[in-house]
Amino acid sequence: MGKNRQKSHVKTSGSAAQAEVIRFLESGAGFGGSTQRIDTHGAIIFLTGDRALKIKRAVKYDYMDLSTVAKRHTLLDRELELNKSTAPSIYRSVMPIVRRKDGTLALDGPGDVLEWVLVMNCFPAKAELAHIADDCGIDDALALKIGASIARYHTASPVRNLDGAALIEEIIDELERVFRSMGEAINVEASDFIARSRKVWSDLSVILHQRSRNGHIRRCHGDLHLRNIVVIGGVPTPFDALEFDERLGTCDTLYDLAFLLMDLDHRGMGHPANLVLNAYFSEACSDLTDAGLSLLPLYLSIRAAIRTMVDVQTAAVAADGIEMMGEARAYLMQAMDYLDPKPTVLLAIGGYSGTGKSTVARAIAHKIGAAPGAMHIRSDVARKTLLHHDPLTHLGAEGYTPEVTARTYDAIRHQARIVLEQGHSVILDAVHGNADARRAAEDIATDAGCDFVGIWLESKTATRLARISTRGPDASDADSTVVIRQAGADPGAMQWHRIDTDRSLEEALSAVSMTLNPHKITDKQTLGESDVG
Numbered sequence: 001m002g003k004n005r006q007k008s009h010v011k012t013s014g015s016a017a018q019a020e021v022i023r024f025l026e027s028g029a030g031f032g033g034s035t036q037r038i039d040t041h042g043a044i045i046f047l048t049g050d051r052a053l054k055i056k057r058a059v060k061y062d063y064m065d066l067s068t069v070a071k072r073h074t075l076l077d078r079e080l081e082l083n084k085s086t087a088p089s090i091y092r093s094v095m096p097i098v099r100r101k102d103g104t105l106a107l108d109g110p111g112d113v114l115e116w117v118l119v120m121n122c123f124p125a126k127a128e129l130a131h132i133a134d135d136c137g138i139d140d141a142l143a144l145k146i147g148a149s150i151a152r153y154h155t156a157s158p159v160r161n162l163d164g165a166a167l168i169e170e171i172i173d174e175l176e177r178v179f180r181s182m183g184e185a186i187n188v189e190a191s192d193f194i195a196r197s198r199k200v201w202s203d204l205s206v207i208l209h210q211r212s213r214n215g216h217i218r219r220c221h222g223d224l225h226l227r228n229i230v231v232i233g234g235v236p237t238p239f240d241a242l243e244f245d246e247r248l249g250t251c252d253t254l255y256d257l258a259f260l261l262m263d264l265d266h267r268g269m270g271h272p273a274n275l276v277l278n279a280y281f282s283e284a285c286s287d288l289t290d291a292g293l294s295l296l297p298l299y300l301s302i303r304a305a306i307r308t309m310v311d312v313q314t315a316a317v318a319a320d321g322i323e324m325m326g327e328a329r330a331y332l333m334q335a336m337d338y339l340d341p342k343p344t345v346l347l348a349i350g351g352y353s354g355t356g357k358s359t360v361a362r363a364i365a366h367k368i369g370a371a372p373g374a375m376h377i378r379s380d381v382a383r384k385t386l387l388h389h390d391p392l393t394h395l396g397a398e399g400y401t402p403e404v405t406a407r408t409y410d411a412i413r414h415q416a417r418i419v420l421e422q423g424h425s426v427i428l429d430a431v432h433g434n435a436d437a438r439r440a441a442e443d444i445a446t447d448a449g450c451d452f453v454g455i456w457l458e459s460k461t462a463t464r465l466a467r468i469s470t471r472g473p474d475a476s477d478a479d480s481t482v483v484i485r486q487a488g489a490d491p492g493a494m495q496w497h498r499i500d501t502d503r504s505l506e507e508a509l510s511a512v513s514m515t516l517n518p519h520k521i522t523d524k525q526t527l528g529e530s531d532v533g
Contacts, residue, residue, distance in 0.1 A: 018058040021097050021115040024105040025053055031107055042066065042244075047122055053107075054118040055097075064244045073116040079243040080118060086153060087239040089232050092119040123230055130226040133267060140362065142236070143272035146229065147279025149236040150260070154253040155284065157218040164217050164252045165201070165208035171302055172197050178309050185312050185325070189332055193305055196339045200298045211252055211292050220256035222249035225263045253284075254292045258299035261372050266304070266334060273372035274365045281375070286385045288375070288415055293422040297338045297370055304335035342370040344450040345425045345516070346416060348441040348496070350432030351457030352486040353478035354464030356501045356508065360457065361427045363505060364512055369425025377415050379430035380475035383408040391475040399477070409437060413444055420448040432456075435492045453516055454496030461487045463502050 025046045028035045036047040042064060046053045056072040066072050076094045084091040098111030107117065125131055129146070132138060138146070172194065179190040201208075211217065221228070222242030229238050242249040257280060264273035281291060311328035345368050349357045358378060366373035384391045386407055387399055398404075409430065416426045432438045438454060445452030464483045497515040501508045 015058055017114060018055075021055065021105065024097065025055070025117070029105075050122050051092075052120040052122050054120065055115055069113065069115060075243055076116050076118045079241075082241040082243055082249075083239055086156070086241075087230075087232075087237050090120050090123065090230070090237075090239055092121060094118050123232065127230045127232065128227055129229045129231065129236065132231065133226055133264075133269065138264070138269060138272040140272070140275055142231070143275035144279040145234070146236040146260075146272075147276040147281075148283040150224070150238065150257060150276075151280045151283035153238050154218060154220065154256065157220055157253070159215045160217050160219055160250045162212065162217050162247075162250055163209065164212040164255075165205045167217070167247070167251055168201055168208060168255070168298070168302070171306075172201060175302070175305055175309060178313075182309075182312055185315075186308070186328070186332065189336055190308075193301070193332065193335055193339070196336070197298065197301060197305070200301075200339060204295055204298060207292065207294055208252075211254075211290075211295070214290055216252050216254065216290075216292065217250060218253055219246070219250050220253060222251065222256065224256050224259045226260065226267075229260070252292070252295070252299070254295060255299045255302075258296065259303045261296075262300045262303040262307075262334070265300070265371055266307075266331065270366040270372055271363070274374070274376075275362065277372050278365070278376050282381070288418050288422075291419070291422060293375070293419060293424040296424070300371060301335045301338035304331045304338065307331040308335065338371060342425075344420060344423055344448070345369050345374070346420060346428065346441070346445040346448070346450055346452050347374065347426070347516070348428040348430075348432060348438070348452070348454045349457065350430065350438065350455070350491075350496065351501075352431060352433070352464065352489065353476065353482050354467040355457035355459050356467070356505075357429050357431075357457055358474075358476070359505065360455075360501070360508060360512060361429045363509055365427055367513075368427065368516070370423070374425040374427045375419045376427045376429060377412050377419070378475065379408050379412050380477070382411045382415070384475060386411055392473050395477050409440070413440060416441075416444050417448065420444070420450055425450075432496075433486075433489065433491050438496060455512060455515060456491070456494055456496040456498050457501045457508075458498060459500065459502045 022044060025044075026035055026037055028048055031048060031051075033048050038045040038047065041057075042059070042061075043054055043056055054076075056066045056075055058066060058072070060067040066075065073094070080091055080094050095108045095117055096113040097115040097117055098106055098109055098113055100106055100109070100111040105114065126135065129138070132142070175197075176194045179186055179194065182190075220241075221238050223240065224238060228240045229236050231237070257277075261273045261277060264270070264276065281288060285291065308328045308331040311324050311331060315322075315324035315328060347364075347368060349361055351357050358376075358380070361376050361378070365376050368374040381391050383399060383404065384393060384395070386404070387395065389395065389399075412428060412430060416428050419426045428441055428444075430437070432441060432454075442452055442454065461483065465480055468478055468480060468483055499508060499511045499515075
């Protein structure tokens with residue numbers, strides 16, 4: 001379930017021999033310079049210059065056996081194998097610590113092998129996503145890069161012939177066993193969580209089996225949270241994949257992603273979490289038929305429950321145990337909230353070029369429906385996909401014929417239906433410049449039996465021209481010619497909510513929120529003020 005599983009029945013092995021190796025590495029002898037030591041429950045890392053040297057502790061847990069040099073060597077080799085291809089700038093090699101003939105220790109070379117060490121390149125701690133999130137937050141551009149990077153990571157991960165339903169059931173079984181052993185440390189909600197998660201698991205078992213048959217069970221990262229992703233050369237890079245248990249490292253790709261989404265949500269970062277989710281599916285599959293979004297609440301809930309378990313266990317031996325118990329209960333409440341059904345909403349946003357449709361959609365999406373918010377389906381992106389172009393490729397007139405436009409609207413409506421069928425909310429982002437287009441959007445919600453909200457954004461031509469002229473790289477091809485042509489267009493009778501976007505984004509979003517019933521949105525995050533783009 002993660003690297004921080006229960007640490008009962010720990011045994012030490014070969015501690016005297018390893019103690020000598022630790023003294024050698026800590027001294028910096030043989031490779032120059034002083035070292036900084038970092039301890040974890042299963043490893044010790046020594047930072048020296050531009051290198052990090054990692055050894056496995058000579059211990060044995062009930063879930064991880066590091067009791068012999070050979071076993072530690074095997075796991076270091078596996079750690080290198082899992083990470084070197086995905087984070088080549090970090091992982092270098094596995095080398096021996098040897099005793100030379102004169103009795104001194106050395107890193108590599110001839111002699112009797114005492115220990116094995118994983119050699120890595122150092123990176124600044126501030127490059128870890130956890131530090132970035134704490135220090136300055138995760139902006140939109142980085143969130144989109146994270147989602148795309150993880151999608152590529154999963155695409156390259158090997159498929160495993162295992163049953164996803166069985167894997168999730170095993171995790172729920174272990175959570176139940178561990179929660180029972182904690183007694184009064186966890187209140188009655190823990191038992192309620194187990195009962196409810198089993199019910200949801202049972203209801204979704206057919207989909208879980210289908211995900212397995214469709215190749216979504218892969219040898220994933222297994223421990224994909226903010227501390228295990230680092231930004232290198234501007235690219236978010238997963239590292240430190242779970243290496244000690246192949247079954248624990250094998251899961252549904254969406255369950256792997258859910259750890260990161262839950263971590264962001266727990267930190268009150270629902271907006272970047274939503275962008276990560278949308279970017280992930282934009283990169284992983286343009287067709288959302290097999291997205292598995294109906295499984296996401298269960299996956300998020302289990303990830304939060306695992307954090308509850310870890311924090312309770314750690315609190316039992318930590319100096320700040322009382323504070324950690326408070327955090328554990330917060331995770332449990334989060335796990336329970338994910339299992340509460342949320343209303344499914346189709347929010348259709350229309351308006352001419354430069355009124356801020358996509359800006360508003362991105363800003364409000366995390367507040368609509370189940371966490372981490374609505375899927376943002378955008379006509380500008382769908383049009384490029386239909387014509388087999390990258391979203392940033394500029395299309396000429398051939399991309400905007402009536403036939404292509406009709407196909408584009410058919411495509412986004414089809415995608416909206418697919419997402420709604422999976423119990424997930426949708427924002428449909430397109431011009432919707434006539435009554436027929438708007439009526440067709442409403443019909444989707446009617447057919448799906450979900451709530452519908454239609455919003456028409458409008459602003460002055462001068463404002464729209466100014467926005468178009470300063471717009472950066474974007475899927476929209478609209479230019480000043482398009483804006484001027486639209487200035488004389490008539491959208492017809494308007495039944496949708498009209499919202500003026502000449503004002504700030506904060507004011508526009510406040511108006512959007514007022515059009516949605518209070519039970520349809522959450523207020524977990526305060527939106528900063530900026531101009532509508």
